[in-house]
Amino acid sequence: MKRPAVFMDRDGTVNEQMGYVNHISRFHLLPGVCQAIRLLNERGFLGIILTNQSGVARGYFPLTLVHEIHAFLEEILKKEGAIIDGIFFCPHYPGGSIPEFTRECDCRKPGTGLMKKACNSFDIDMSRSYVVGDHFTDLEMARRCDLDGILVKTGYGLGDLTYVLPHMPIKPCYIADDLLDAVKWIIQRDEEKC
Numbered sequence: 001m002k003r004p005a006v007f008m009d010r011d012g013t014v015n016e017q018m019g020y021v022n023h024i025s026r027f028h029l030l031p032g033v034c035q036a037i038r039l040l041n042e043r044g045f046l047g048i049i050l051t052n053q054s055g056v057a058r059g060y061f062p063l064t065l066v067h068e069i070h071a072f073l074e075e076i077l078k079k080e081g082a083i084i085d086g087i088f089f090c091p092h093y094p095g096g097s098i099p100e101f102t103r104e105c106d107c108r109k110p111g112t113g114l115m116k117k118a119c120n121s122f123d124i125d126m127s128r129s130y131v132v133g134d135h136f137t138d139l140e141m142a143r144r145c146d147l148d149g150i151l152v153k154t155g156y157g158l159g160d161l162t163y164v165l166p167h168m169p170i171k172p173c174y175i176a177d178d179l180l181d182a183v184k185w186i187i188q189r190d191e192e193k194c
């Protein structure tokens, strides 16, 4: 059976925007995130993280750190009774220094490669799915996938809302205080639709 999904950005949406999370000590969950993901679990939404991690290609941190951080995230959530269904990341960057990851790709957001990967891994009801992120590139990816995008004011969100989005043709369908606010809005809107 198809399930709706919430495609979440990671840095600035799930955890504090710290620049590059180049050490596990810089990974701090934002308030309300466990509750938000628990709500998605309860309501039958898939919770999927799509994240650019170009620091790998740039040589700022190894691929193993990305996996370590994601295992850490899943562990924190599990303790709070919340489950992330999938995490997909792009380690690439065209101007990187690690040859293996230095290239143009279609998975670096706003490219749609990560979304396509997620769609190949799960049976997703795209008509009820949303993208949530703190950066205009998250909204641009949503547009390219023909999904509604929600901007959170955490991370880069408030700055992008103030200085970037007024000059762009893309509009979020909702501006949320944080991930929890976004998820509550999604659930309410989904109930109204059904």
Ligand SMILES: [Mg+2]
Pocket: 009, 010, 011, 012, 013, 133, 134, 135, 155, 156
């Ligand atoms: Mg972000």
Ligand SMILES: [Zn+2]
Pocket: 090, 091, 092, 105, 106, 107, 108
């Ligand atoms: Zn990529």
